[in-house]
Amino acid sequence: MTERQRVEVAVRIGRLLDSLGDGPVFVHADPFRAARLIDPTRDRDELLDRHLDLIRSAAGDRAIWMPAFNYDFPRTGVFNVGDDPCQLGPVPERFRTQEARWRTPIPIFSVAGTGERREVTWGDYTDPFGDESMFAELVRSNGVILYYGRTFHYNTIVHYSERRSGGPSYRYDKLFPGTVTYRDGSQLRGSLRYHVRPLGFGLEYDWDRLLSDSVSAGACSVLEGYPEVLAASAQSIDAFFVDEMRRDPLALLDRTTRAWVEPALNKLGRAFDITDFESAEPRVPAAVRS
Helix, strand or coil, rough: CCCHHHHHHHHHHHHHHHHHHHCCCEEEECCCCCCCHHCCCCCCCHHHHHHHHHHHHCCCCCEEEEEEEEEHHHHHCCEEECCCCCCCHHHHHCCCCCCCCEECCCCCCCECCCCCCCCCCCCCCCCCCCCCHHHHHHHHHHEEEECCCCCCCEEEEEEHHHCCCCCCCCCCEEEEEEEEECCCCCCEEEEEEEECCCCCCCCCCCCHHHHHHHHHHCEEECCCCEEEEEEEEHHHHHHHHHHHHHHHCCCCEEEEHHHHHHHHHHCCCCCCCCCCCCCCCCCCCCCHHH
């Protein structure tokens, strides 16, 4: 791809983002699926920086947010805002260490970003997908989600939509207690209220169908000529997921998952509860026991 073509792609992505909202750009990135958008290089850091340069050019002067998720908290009971790496791949981790100016103190579902620092409070019964979460803020701020590298299946905002829809019936809340260490070295205990998959059972979403339906409904857009680049207004994609679940509470699930979830829920006559699959007592990791 020539320099002129790269500039043109960045401009076109920027126009797509501008057409969908004027708030922060939340980026789900897969550099391998977006490989043709940049010049290849053997230098790994340079490769990642080229992807970030393209994303930054497309976003213009808007804030960029990326997931900085780290999944160790349920096992360790500790989360270090400054030191714990993002475990979602090389682009968001490179962004976290080289470009982000802040990171939220929420275990598992931390978000890193540029621009104005977003204050999200950690404490007892913190809901990473509740009304005070970054996903709620993205919707309120008229933000846009950029699926860079055809990453629609990374769509974490779906869990915020599930909360808004009043459920979901196929997950249940579980409390994860632990301690967060802030950048200044201070520590605070709290607990994460997370609606988890049923322990020991598979639970998958029908992402291919949901992508097709969301595009047909106008909730998600594909950059013409570049199917690896998609974008959606956070408000629109959230509304799409909520509407789907209001039409059919199990609408987001794939056929294999629905084949076991639906009869199980019918037999219970209610939503799943933690006691249907595991102990209701929160497991406190040794690292945070008094």
